[in-house]
Amino acid sequence: MIPTGTSGGDGSGYGRACVGAVHRTARIDGSDRSRVSSRAVLAFAGAAATLLTGSGSASAQSADARMSDPRVQSDSQPKGAEAGGEAPAPVASFPTGPLSSEQLDIMVPKHPAYLGALAPANLAKPRAKAPFDLTGTWFVDLREGFLKFLFGPPYPPLKEEALKALEEGAKAQARGENYRDSIGQCFPPGMPMIMTRVWPHAFIQLPTAIYMISGFNNSFRTIYVDGRDFSDPDLVVPTYNGESIGRWEGDTLVVRTKYFATDNHWIDIGLPLSEEFQITERIRLIEGGKVMQVEYIMTDPGNWEGEWRNTKRFNREDYTDINESECIAANNAHLPGTDLGKATVGERSRPDR
Numbered sequence: 001m002i003p004t005g006t007s008g009g010d011g012s013g014y015g016r017a018c019v020g021a022v023h024r025t026a027r028i029d030g031s032d033r034s035r036v037s038s039r040a041v042l043a044f045a046g047a048a049a050t051l052l053t054g055s056g057s058a059s060a061q062s063a064d065a066r067m068s069d070p071r072v073q074s075d076s077q078p079k080g081a082e083a084g085g086e087a088p089a090p091v092a093s094f095p096t097g098p099l100s101s102e103q104l105d106i107m108v109p110k111h112p113a114y115l116g117a118l119a120p121a122n123l124a125k126p127r128a129k130a131p132f133d134l135t136g137t138w139f140v141d142l143r144e145g146f147l148k149f150l151f152g153p154p155y156p157p158l159k160e161e162a163l164k165a166l167e168e169g170a171k172a173q174a175r176g177e178n179y180r181d182s183i184g185q186c187f188p189p190g191m192p193m194i195m196t197r198v199w200p201h202a203f204i205q206l207p208t209a210i211y212m213i214s215g216f217n218n219s220f221r222t223i224y225v226d227g228r229d230f231s232d233p234d235l236v237v238p239t240y241n242g243e244s245i246g247r248w249e250g251d252t253l254v255v256r257t258k259y260f261a262t263d264n265h266w267i268d269i270g271l272p273l274s275e276e277f278q279i280t281e282r283i284r285l286i287e288g289g290k291v292m293q294v295e296y297i298m299t300d301p302g303n304w305e306g307e308w309r310n311t312k313r314f315n316r317e318d319y320t321d322i323n324e325s326e327c328i329a330a331n332n333a334h335l336p337g338t339d340l341g342k343a344t345v346g347e348r349s350r351p352d353r
Helices: 012-024 038-053 054-068 099-106 160-174 331-336 338-345
Strands: 136-140 199-205 209-214 222-225 243-249 252-258 280-286 292-299 309-317
Touching: none
Parallel strands: 222 243
Antiparallel strands: 136 199, 136 309, 199 209, 209 222, 243 252, 252 280, 280 292, 292 309
16 A cells, blocks of 8 residues: 555655655656656555565665566556556565564654654643634535635636636536536545535644544545644655644634645636645634634645635534545446436436336
């Protein structure tokens, strides 16, 4: 399993080697860094075997040999699989017996320069009391209209690719069609769109971090407030919710988020994001703690000029909980709002069904 979404920090060992291998190999030939290719899988396997068995040269040579094999494609299936044959398996040797304490220790992706958010020693550090506590369950306020789940219009001055997407999306809607229905194919909505899905979100605030779990596919997000800096850009693996660092400014929590995955990650009706995309959120509790107000300040020099600003309100909901929720693509055939659901609507509406 590739540890996508694992930050390497400035640590060392298993986590650093594996994340670094995934990050570096995913960018081979200029491919998007959020795409974990078959080369990354092989590099990960080689790195893991090197650390667990100590057979660095053999494991590395094995991975290098596999990566240079013409059957291995960085952005497609291996040759042979395309022709109906069996895809070659990655070559890596792993220990079959018990692991030593040292071997087990280096399997943990660590950042030795700072404690984890849930480490008792970190939680116990003296800190100023937070101005407010976001712990609770929140639901986006759409009383002004359902389309308020969108972040535009107004839009900032869009560049060519984003402007084209805006125009194509409008034309698709006019035809009654979806445009870039990635969520319907189980791609995560990602930030900021996960926040305005019509599902509740649970926030759990601790002195070191604020955890968010969404009712939509249990999307997970952490806002670190323990004073740490962003991860090393050469080691971090971009994710759909990005890496978030918060600090208190008076009665406002200011959160910066960057390192976003861009593959099938859109804003509104299919507007693209680049690796330069960043979000600043200015979060306040108002109306006696019953409303969370979030001002979003978004920049992406690759897709628009200047800042894109939008303010959302979320209402505290005390009579709901977050349950397990998974996206299973096959089940989307029963949802008429998805491309798959529209394709099967005729079959589902047959009188004999």
